[in-house]
Amino acid sequence: MIPYRVSKIRRLGPARLTAGLDEHRRMDLDTHYEIHGKLDGQSVDSLISLAEEVDLRGRGGAAFPFARKLRAVQANARTSDTVVLVNAAEGEPASMKDKMLLTRKPHLVLEGALLAASALDAKEVVIATPAGELAEGSMRAAVAERGLIGYVRVAGIQERFISGEGGSLVRAVNGELGQPSGRKVRTSDAGVRGLPTLLSNTETFAQLALLAELGPEEYGSVGTVQEPGTTLLSVSGSVKAPSVVEVTPGVPLAQVLDMCEADVGDGVLIGGYHGKWLSAADAYGAIVSRRGMQQAGGELGAGIIVPLGPDTCPLGETVRVAAYLAQQSSGQCGPCRIGLPALARALSELTMGDPQAHDLVKSAATAVKGRGACFHPDGTTRFVLSALEAFAEDVDEHIINGSCGRGVKNTLPMPITEASDVRLVVDWTRCQGHGLCAHLMPDLVKLDHHGFPVFMDAPVPAWAKSEAQRAVEMCPALALRVDSRK
Known part of the structure; x- marks a missing residue:
């Protein structure tokens, strides 16, 4: 679980998505109507026209044109029932905006989802949120307040970094394991319960409600010509x-x-x-x-x-996240099982001053890029490689001196589970360098030039815990154990 607290709201420009939050900690339905009014229903063609006029893009990261998604689901709606799915599974530890909307302005999100559902004559609206968090409770209360239980379903799912990936989300909502399917299937063709599904991010549906409320001219009166609004x-x-x-x-x-x-x-x-x-x-x-x-x-x-503040090691901070991302993969394909741990290890070795590790990082990134079952390997390599470029001087310091002289202050946000996961630990007074653990777990363990194991300094991924236990049981020197860090 990622720790959540009500975020402070700041603005540079007009209050639109955050309107009313200076006076209200959470806006109930009556307050929502006081601030935003009641919206009239619109046809799907009208919504498409509105979205195209301001070039409304998804706010989940990919910036996909919302009108194109609507049009694709509309085409399939002629022969099938449809579903609207709000992706509120904000698995990114550094993101707070969607939880803020779900917790403090749930009706603005619901308004956008219901607007799209009415236009598509959808049979169901699903709000997928992290299970057991404040945001889930807030959305359930909002759905009950509107009397929509049965039509709008709030689905609490296990939150992981990849939980917000489209395929992972659909599988979780369908009651399956929430991980990428490995097959490129558009949700507009087959999503929730196999039906054509309009899937978009929490903020995107809130933006759709604002667009319908303000109209394209007023909506586009701020921002840039290419990217209007807030x-x-x-x-x-x-x-x-x-x-x-x-x-x-x-x-x-x-x-x-x-x-x-x-x-x-x-x-x-x-x-x-x-x-x-x-x-x-x-x-x-x-x-x-x-x-x-x-x-x-x-x-x-x-x-x-x-x-990043000036008192923390930027490479060390990047290593923390790279190890976390390797642990968060679903372990379905080689780039995730082997490539991401190797990438994190090479980066860790670079922070310790290994002059060859710089090339190893680039080599590991090349081996991973474009070969995964989802976008997780590509995103992770982009993050790591950008660190080598942005922190070039720090990289040189580590190679020359073995350190930049700064500790790691844990500035980058991480889930609270980071400190309590299972890890592999070796008793060096017992280890004899048999190397069996590296053969049993090539994804997680490598051998140094003396034949002794080198472990990635990160929790053992869920998909590898049984392998880790087997390696412990088979260690000839009884030097390996599974430990839980508290």
Whole structure:
């Protein structure tokens, strides 16, 4: 579970998605109607026209045109029932915006989902949220308040980093194991219960409700011509207080960092753990928009901004996340089972000053890129490789001196389960270098040039725990054990 607290709200521009939150901790239905009014139903063609006029894009990271999704489901609706699925499974540890909307403005999200469902004559609306969290309870209360139990289903799912991937989400909602299927199946063709499904992110449906409320002209009166309206950013890391910031695209990132009282050292992570690092200079020259971030060398993605303070080792912070991402894979394909642990190990060796590790990181990334069953390997390699570029001076320090002289302050947000997972531990007074553990678990254990095991400093992935236990039982020297760090 990822720890959640009600986020501080900040703004650079008008209050739209966050309207009313200065006065209300959570907006019930009556308060929602006072702020946003009641929306009239619209035809699917009208919604498509609205979305196309402002080029409404998904806010989950991929920025896919919403009108194209609507049109694809509309085409299949002629011969089949349809479903609307809200992807509120925010498995990204550094993101807060969707939980904020679900917890504090649930009816704005529901309004957008119901608007699309009415237009498509959908048979069901599903809100997929992390199970057991405040957001799930808030959405259940909102559905009950509208008298929609039975038509709108709140599905609490196990939250992992890959839980928000489209295929993983659909499988979890369908009662299967929440991991990518390995097959490229568009949800507009077959999603929830095998029906054509309109799947989009929490903020996207909130934006759709705002667009219908304001109309395209007023909606597009702020922002840029290419990216009208406002958007939400999750700002954490080395800041005075983690915040959800509503901004108009086109503002300098420097204004966001200054507003959040960021203490920026070597760089800023843009777009989350599948995003890219920018050097401090590039970050302060960047513009907050999809196009602006691309021009600066980053990717806005789901709107995640994480500055690193000057007192933490940027490579060490990146290693923490790389190891976490390797552990969070579903372990279905070679790039995840073998490639991501190898990538995390090579990066760890680089932080310890191994001059060959720099090339090993690049080699491991090349072996993984474009070969996974989902986008997780590609996103992880993008994150790691951007660190080598953004922190080039720090890389040189580690290679020359074996360290940059700074500790790891755990600035990058991580799930609270990070400190209590199962890990492999070796008793070096017993280990005789038989190497059997590396043969039994080639995905997790490598041998050094002396033939002794080298373990990845990360929890054992769920898919590998049985292999780890078997390796412990078969160790000839009884040197291996499974340990739980508290």
